[in-house]
Amino acid sequence: MHLPPWFWFAAVVLITWGVVGLLQKLSTNCISAESALIWLVVGFLILAPVFYPGKALFSYSARSLVFILASAAFNATGAWALLAAMKSGGKASLVVPLTALYPLVVVLVAPLILRESISLLQGAGVGCALVAVALLST
């Protein structure tokens, strides 16, 4: 078995975001969705000094900075849309599996924008993973 270089980083994402899924449920039992998102951003800011890049802060291109800042805004807006969907009467059993399919957008768009391609076997893996996400989110 050969593990690719990104595997262990992906494992950290899976574990931390897996716990986040549980905390989201616990937090929205106590406070509103909007408040939960606002305090989540406070958590981001508490952690920010740990990742402070020092003198390199002003050395990156405006283009890359725009990409990162816009990605954060899209991420937060997506989280709000998920909570708004639930608040608008959407059942969690429908909203969660539907929104968990966002990697599908990446799979469809990445070959066009990033010029990346995947093998047939990797494509089968992507299919299995998307089915798994849909089933686990029900």
Add this chain to the structure above:
Amino acid sequence: MKLASLKSRWFLFSILCVLCWGAWAMLAKLGSREIPAEASQFFFAWGAVPVALVLLAARRWKLEKDFKGIGYSVANGILAGVGGWALFAAYRTGGSTSIITVVTGMYPLITVMLAVGILRERLTRLHLLGLAFAAAAFVIFSY
């Protein structure tokens, strides 16, 4: 899915979420080509602030004072931040954006297992089938 569902507000919000998170993953990959994972997560935290401010203004600058809920949410942000850093780091290894996004998108796998262990929720047959598909995906990606 019925036509009425497609026109309902929750469905449109869900589609907005899918599109936003798709854009988030693509832009994160593009930005992380130049900016290291740690610095990316530093800027990411500040990029989410305007959205939080808009929501705060929508709530007329008032928040609930439930310390348990606040504690869970702040912990949520810290853990999500660590996960965000790891995602930037994974993208910077040069691996396929599609594969990394799909693998990390399987985080409900952990949530389901924790919900069973901590919240005493029960696994359905669909969950078990999902776990089998997730295991198959991991085996495929490890080759």
